Amino acid sequence: MTTLSRVLRILLGALFLYAGFTKLYPPEHRYLFEMALSSYRILPVAAVIAVAAVLPWLEILLGGLLISGWKLRYTASFASLLLLAFISITASTYFRRIEADCGCFGFGEPLTGYTLIRDAALLLLAILLAAHDWWTFRHPMDGGLAT
Amino acid sequence: MRTAMVCTIFFASGLVCALGHAAARPQPLPLDACPGGDRASAVVMEVFSDFQCPGCANLYQENLRNVLTDYVATRRVCVLFQEFPLPQHKYARMAASYAVAALRVSPAIQVKVIDTLYSTQARWSEDGQVEQVLTETLTNEEMRRVSLWLEHPEVEAEIRRDLESGKELGVRSTPTVFVHYRGTIRRIPSTVQWEVLRRYLDYLVSKPPVREKR
Numbered sequence: 011m012t013t014l015s016r017v018l019r020i021l022l023g024a025l026f027l028y029a030g031f032t033k034l035y036p037p038e039h040r041y042l043f044e045m046a047l048s049s050y051r052i053l054p055v056a057a058v059i060a061v062a063a064v065l066p067w068l069e070i071l072l073g074g075l076l077i078s079g080w081k082l083r084y085t086a087s088f089a090s091l092l093l094l095a096f097i098s099i100t101a102s103t104y105f106r107r108i109e110a111d112c113g114c115f116g117f118g119e120p121l122t123g124y125t126l127i128r129d130a131a132l133l134l135l136a137i138l139l140a141a142h143d144w145w146t147f148r149h150p151m152d153g154g155l156a157t
Numbered sequence: 158m159r160t161a162m163v164c165t166i167f168f169a170s171g172l173v174c175a176l177g178h179a180a181a182r183p184q185p186l187p188l189d190a191c192p193g194g195d196r197a198s199a200v201v202m203e204v205f206s207d208f209q210c211p212g213c214a215n216l217y218q219e220n221l222r223n224v225l226t227d228y229v230a231t232r233r234v235c236v237l238f239q240e241f242p243l244p245q246h247k248y249a250r251m252a253a254s255y256a257v258a259a260l261r262v263s264p265a266i267q268v269k270v271i272d273t274l275y276s277t278q279a280r281w282s283e284d285g286q287v288e289q290v291l292t293e294t295l296t297n298e299e300m301r302r303v304s305l306w307l308e309h310p311e312v313e314a315e316i317r318r319d320l321e322s323g324k325e326l327g328v329r330s331t332p333t334v335f336v337h338y339r340g341t342i343r344r345i346p347s348t349v350q351w352e353v354l355r356r357y358l359d360y361l362v363s364k365p366p367v368r369e370k371r
Contacts, residue, residue: 041357042343048353049346058353109212109330111346118344 016079018139022089023076025115025132030069032116033062039117040066046113050103068092083147086140093133101126198235200228200361201337205239205323208253208274209246209282213332216347217275220354225268227355233362238271240319241331248285250316255287257315258306266299336361 033043044062047053053061072092075085096114103110104121112119119125202224206213221236228234240257242249252274260267273294274287281287292300306312326335332347338361345357 038360041360042345044353045345045349045357048350049348051348051350055350055352058350059356108348109346110348111344 015139015142018135019076019079019082019086022086022132022135022139023073023078026069026073026076026089028073029115030066030071030073033066033069033113042117043113046111046117049108049110049113050099051106051108051110052099052103083140083143086136086143090133090136090140093129093136097126097129097133100129195229195232195235198232199338199366200234200358201237202234203237203239203335203337205241205319205326205328205331205333207241207243207246207249207331208256208271209249209278210243210331211278212347214275214278216332216334217271220349220351222272223351223355224358228358228362234358238267239323240316241323241328241333242316242320243331246282248282248287251285252281252287253316254307254312255291255303257312258303258309261306261309261312262299262302266295266303269294269299270303 033039040062043066044058047058047062048055072085072089075081076089100112100121104123104126108121110121111117112121112125114125114129202221204216204221206216224234224236229236238256238260240253242253256267256270256274259270270291273291274281277290281290288300291303295303323333326333326342334345334347336343336345336357345354
């Protein structure tokens with residue numbers, strides 16, 4: 011289970027790193043991400059610009075922390091909450107029938123049911139990771155993580 | 158343990174496929190005409206729309222009208238209107254014919270026709286009285302010249318070409334907007350807020366021109 015946990019956190023961390031990096035580079039992507047966020051029609055313009063500036067760095071930081079395994083139970087829990095927020099927003103937009111750009115891993119990907127399934131799979135992965143680390147923290151005799 | 162590893166690899170493969178899907182890009186298309194502005198503009202917005210679709214009217218009224226005023230008029234951006242009338246919209250093809258015919262007269266009249274059709278969409282979508290709403294905006298002479306082109310086979314041929322072009326680019330619904338810039342094509346969301354779209358266009362037009370290699 012320790013090996014599986016390590017594989018899962020590296021996988022999830024790499025995905026967060028990729029997601030954050032692709033929103034920042036090349037510089038045109040920063041504007042494309044603003045447009046993707048804007049297309050959800052949830053936030054006012056000023057908030058769209060602020061979130062678009064902060065979120066990619068947050069994803070990169072989270073990705074790095076997940077890969078390093080430092081304070082895994084907290085970082086995995088935070089990743090779960092972040093993914094839950096993403097799913098809530100994308101689902102709300104999808105069911106309002108707004109034709110938005112996902113903006114998740116690159117651009118030009120319309121928001122579809124498939125996007126929701128993919129995000130749900132990622133959320134499941136993050137919850138498994140967090141739950142496992144919390145469990146081994148509370149029950150160290152049952153086998154701990156090598157982190 | 159082995160089962161868990163197999164599951165993880167399967168899961169990871171799924172995610173890699175998902176990322177590949179997200180990165181799919183349409184192929185570039187040759188831009189041989191740009192009626193909504195200067196075809197030498199560095200930034201070309203290609204808009205596939207249906208005059209009877211409410212989303213297209215919103216896109217026009219919230220964004221494209223501003224693009225025409227602020228960027229096309231100053232020759233910084235070109236808007237290429239592509240007709241994509243959907244079969245479920247009874248009068249969309251007729252409206253598209255008027256827009257294409259108007260372009261044959263002049264780009265300025267085409268913009269006038271497009272503006273009128275979107276502004277009065279709710280009216281003519283009910284009864285198909287496209288000509289009636291256009292006569293309220295166009296002068297008699299403009300209307301006469303547009304009507305002359307209306308029955309020309311080239312108008313229908315152009316709509317068919319636009320539809321084919323859209324299908325080749327993977328357009329499945331309207332409105333669909335592509336931005337062509339320095340050999341790349343970006344599909345941009347049609348529900349974007351104007352201030353955010355303006356930031357993107359400002360970024361593109363502010364970039365220095367690429368020097369040609371000798």
